[in-house]
Amino acid sequence: MKVKEVANLVGISVRTLHHYDEIGLLIPEETTVAGYRVYSENNLETLQQILFFKELGFPLKKIKEIIDSPSFDRLEALEMQHNMLLEKKGRLDKMIGTIEKTIQHSKGEIQMSNQEKFEGFDFSHNPYEQEAREKWGDQAVDEANEKAKNMASFDQKKFNGIFHNLATLRHLTPDSKETQKRINEWYQFLNKMGNYYSFEAFKGLGQMYVGDERFTKNIDQFGEGLAKFMCDAMALYADKNKI
Amino acid sequence: MKVKEVANLVGISVRTLHHYDEIGLLIPEETTVAGYRVYSENNLETLQQILFFKELGFPLKKIKEIIDSPSFDRLEALEMQHNMLLEKKGRLDKMIGTIEKTIQHSKGEIQMSNQEKFEGFDFSHNPYEQEAREKWGDQAVDEANEKAKNMASFDQKKFNGIFHNLATLRHLTPDSKETQKRINEWYQFLNKMGNYYSFEAFKGLGQMYVGDERFTKNIDQFGEGLAKFMCDAMALYADKNKI
């Protein structure tokens, strides 16, 4: 496929493809003797990845880093992107709610706080970049730890609650209904906090709980052996929920 | 409210507020003797408008034009934005569907055409800018006509179908159930085609059908008096559906 064909298919400009070639983000697998770019099936798949990341607000540089990374796994990325898109949808729903309220408000039908007027916008320190580094960066452990520390006090309480609850369930099997419900809560919680784990990554996180003593020590404060218990439960949870 | 307070409330940077001031997009209603920017309630409402438009991909220049326009009506804008956000949500849903399919595909579970791989992305010639000019620009009539001409043949057929159907209903009252159903179809169709009309604007469009002979002539080709009939029906439809 030549440039225009690709551009039309995916709804981007030819210049964009040129640009992606220039910066080495998407180099066509072949070029004719005349210097025409020819894109392969493979190139198209990469382009799809790129566009997903772009939709999620990643800068091109970061996208290049990610897909060039030796540890890059397509399936894993897709699952994470899936989570992030759902999150984005949530934001959009909030905005739609906000605009509906505003319409009522502007007709004088209801009251609205300033807070409410901007719900759904708070995109602030976008969590995606963070997540990317955690996933594919180098100092994953440190940053993950840091994040746990930096939680707001409200969430800190919920955080404690989950761990406390899990601690009381240690005597059950990791696949018991109660346990899995709590693990699900934990997964949701992490997502809410801006940590978009794919199920595979979530499983990996559990393994870090026993593999890295900094985690183990923190977690076992809630109860001896909790880290190991969670690791098992999280693995089960992940395998069960993989798409 | 001073800069930081506003910035924190809505989740943007102070620099952004400076920038909006520089380009005259959002000028604080007051400044202290020391030159500090002080934002009013009114300013906040404008900011909300700006952010909605921004979320929808409007360039700041266009946003300025729009909200500076003498014919700008806040409520109308909100309704249009509401439509556009719903449309955007539709796109997002498509993307989520696409990514779910891709996950299956990458596991070898299903087949996928190239078309399918990029569904939801096709943002192409974004219709918003067009709509903005139609709504607040000058040569509204010409461009609207142009658009009707340029429809793809598939849609042309549907287009014809709607008008044809409506023509056969001329003898009924404009508020009859059958008629309103067709008018709704027409409204949906226009939305699908990238013409995001607020209900108020939709009503206005109907009035153009009788007010501008270029429209009247085209429409009455389907049946004498159809333009007038549609005008009435559209007004009823709009009033009934206003939020």
Add this chain to the structure above:
DNA sequence: TATAAAGTATCCCGTTACGTGAGAGTCAAT
């Protein structure tokens, strides 16, 4: 009340992700 810390101002250069020609070569069809 002095002094530090936090917030704000302007100025100005940098960056990202392309847009937009200009000028020239290539390819398929009439």
Add this chain to the structure above:
DNA sequence: ATTGACTCTCACGTAACGGGATACTTTATA
């Protein structure tokens, strides 16, 4: 053989801020 649709490579333009430098205000604290 020529036209028209595609393609290429420069190369400059732009939109929407980011971020540092430097200086002034305001608030908190000792």
